[in-house]
Amino acid sequence: MTDKTSSSATDTPDTSDETAPSGDAPVGRPVVEVSPGAYKRLTTGLGGFALAMGACLLIVLAIYAVTPRGGKEVLPKVDYGSQLWAMRNGAPFTVYAPEGLSAKWRPTNSRVTGLGSEGEKPVAWHLGFVTPSDEYGALEQSNEKASDYIPRMANSSKPIGTQQVGGAVWTKYHRKDKKANSLARTLPDGTSLVVTGTASYAELAILAGALKPQAKDAALSPSATPGP
Incomplete structure (x- = not known):
């Protein structure tokens, strides 16, 4: 008698439930289908992002192109008119300013100190410039005792000579470690004028030669006060 059960049994596993790979899709990785609308949104977003990044890059390049380079700071220009007015009308001496x-x-x-203070405190005015050669030159002016004020402003107490500027004699000073050149002059009323900085003596002489005495405003002058 033949055993039908044993004759129909096989050792081959049943693979009827497995999905056979098709096309070029990798085996074991799911295939993700994207609708045309979603694909358009994705690609459009990437394009917009690229355009935005490109615009930012152009802005950065434009800023870099107009930014001064060379390691030197560009200082802002100031209006010293108010300090000049205050010094001209309030200082206890004749004020000199460049013209x-x-x-x-x-x-x-521009910086004013001591003006309007009580007592015998010296009045001083500092006015700094960037010169045409891109160096620094400043006017220092005060009624402080000249023997104290001039050496401090010139960074030196040892004159190295004199220089004629517009018919006036100015004393020259130099401080090598600070690259400081200075021209100094004491006026008959005891007021000191010092032009100093990293500028050459030739440029400092231009600044010194431009200094002119400043008259007080007529409205504030005692002579303009109405009589009884």
């Missing part, structure tokens, strides 16, 4: 300097002399800082 006729070219536009290449850029005023970058």
Whole structure:
């Protein structure tokens, strides 16, 4: 008698439930289908991002192109008119200020000290410029004792000679370690004028020669006060 059960049994596993790979899709990786609308949104977003990044890069390059280079700071230009007015009308001495300097002399800082203070405190005015040669030159002016004020402003107490500027004699000073050149002069009323900085003596002489005495405003002058 033949055993039908044993004759129909096989050792081959049943693979009827497995999905056979088709096309070029890798075996074991799911195939993700994207609708045409979703594909358009994805590609459009990437394009917009690329355009935005390109625009940012152009802005950065434009800023870099117009930014001064060379390691030197560009100082802002200042208007020292208010300090000049205050000194001219409030200082206990005749104030000197530059007149006729070219536009290449850029005023970058102005500072007044001691004005309006009580007692015998000295009054001083500092006015700094960037010179046409891109160096620094400053006017220092005060009624402080000249023997104290001039050496401090010139960074030196040892004169190295004199220089004629517009018919006036100025004393020359030099401080090598600070690259400081200075021209100094004491006026008859005891007021000191010092032009100093990294600028050459030739440029400092231009600044010194431009200094002119400043008259007080007529409205504030005692002679303009109405009589009884």
